[in-house]
Amino acid sequence: MEETSYIVIGNWQLALAATLLLVNIALSVVLRLGMGRDLIVGAVRMTVQLALVGLVLEWIFQTRQPVLIVLMALIMAGLAGVAAVQRTSRRFPGVYWNSLVMISASAFLVTGAAITGILQVDPWYDPQYLIPLLGMVLGNALTGISLGLDRLMEGCTRNRNWIETMLSHGASRWEAAHEEIRQALRTGMIPTVNAMMIMGIVSLPGMMTGQILAGAAPLDAVRYQMVIMFMIAACTALATLGVVLLAYRMLFSPDHRLMSSLIREKK
C-alpha cells in the first residue's frame, strides 16, 4: 500500500458510519414517519452503486487504457443524457436524441478544453482528471437540461392559447416562442447560478472538501473548485441552450405552427 496523506477507511469504520443511519431508521419506525423503507433502500443503493463504481474506477486507473477511459466517458454521458429526459414530465419524439447529442457535445467540449487547454493534463486521458471532471460537469448539465426541457414543454402546453394568438397575429415561430425559451433557459440555470451565489458562504462544495480531506492545501482546493464551477456553468448553459433550441425546432414547425400534439404526458 502506498503512502497516503489521509486516513484510510476500513470495513469496520464503514460499518460504524452506517450505524449513524440506524438511529434515524429507529426513530422513523418508533414515530411511524414512514421514512424507514426509503432510507434503507437509498442507503443500500448508494452503497452498492458506489462500491461497483469504485471497482470499475480502480480497474480503469490501474490499466490506464485510453480506449477504456473514453468508453467509460461515453457511458457516463449516455446515462446522463437519458437520465435528464427521464426526470421530465412531458415528452416529444426525438427528445432522447436531443438530450444525448447536446449533453455529450457540450460536456466533451468543456471538459476537453479544460483538460488540454487550462489544466494541460499529460496524457490528456489521465483518468485522475478526466473522469471526475467529466462526471461533475455531466451531473450538473443533466439537471439543467431536465429543468429547462420541463419548463419549455410546460410553458408550451399551458400557454398554448397565448402562443397561438401571437402566431395568428403575424408572429414568427421565434417571436412566439421567445418568452418560453427565455424562461426555460432561466429555469435550467437556476441551480448553477444559486450554487455559485452561496458557494463558500453557506456551503463548502463537496469536491473542495474532498480535496482538503485528501490532504490538499485549502488554497489549491479553492482554485480547483473555481475552475470546476466555471466548467459547470459553461457546460450547463451550453447543454440547456442546445436542448431547448432543438426542442423549439421540433415543437414549432418551419411553417410557424405550434405542434402541441407532439407533446405527450409521461405515462
Add this chain to the structure above:
Amino acid sequence: MLTAHKLARFIDGRPIWSDLSFSLRSGERVALRGPSGSGKTLLMRSMVGLDAIDQGEIRFRDRNLDQWDIPRYRRLVRYIPQDAAFLSGTVRQSIEQFFSFRANRDLVLDTAELERNLDILQLPGSFLDKTAGHLSGGEKQMVAIMRSLLLSPEVLLLDEPTSNLDEAMVSRVEALVEAWMTGDAERRFVWTSHDTRQLDRLTSRSIELNGVPATSEIRPDSSLDTTDRAIGRQSRTSGAS
C-alpha cells in the same frame, strides 16, 4: 380572393370534414355553421395554418398557402382564437407588442383609430392601462378583437367572438366589426356563433359543416355511411330573413 378547394381533415382515420370547397370574396359576410364537434374551430385554424389539412388546398391572392410567408399571410388572413387574450402587462402593452412582430413592422398604431374603437365599445381611456389579471372574460374578448382590427387584416375569422359577452357588449362588438368592414372594400369575415339569430343578422351567406354522425362508427352498415363521402358542403342562405 380566398379559396378552399376540396379540403379534408382526418382524425384517427375519421373525416372531420372532407371535400369541402368554398371561397370568400371581398366585402362578404359569411357564417360558418354546424353542430358542435363538426370542426368549425379546426377549419378556421387550418385556414391560417395553425392546424394541418390532409387533402386539398387553400389559395389566397393566387398563391397557395405553402407559397406564402406564413407570418405575412396571417397578417392579412387573421384568425382570432376563442379566449385569445394576453398574459402579462397592460392592454396597451399587449397591443403594442403585436405591432413589434417582424411581419407587422410597417404598421403604425393609429391612436385616433384606437380611440374610435374604444368609443364604439364604450370603454374609458383608462381601460388601456388595465392589467391582464383585472379583466373579465368579456373584456379580454373585446381586447382580442380590438387588437386584431388595429392590425388591419383583410380577412377576419372570428371563432365565437361574443361568447363571453352580455347583450349590450355583443352589439358593441358587432358594431366594431361593422365599422372595420366599412373601412375598406377588400375586407371580409367569417363568423361562428351558437346564436343563429346573430348569424342571420350579421351575415349574408353560410358555409355549412354537417359533421360526421357520432353513430356512424358503431353501425357500419348504417345508411348514414353515405354522408361520409361529402360531409362538408356549401350552401347559400337568403341572408337576414
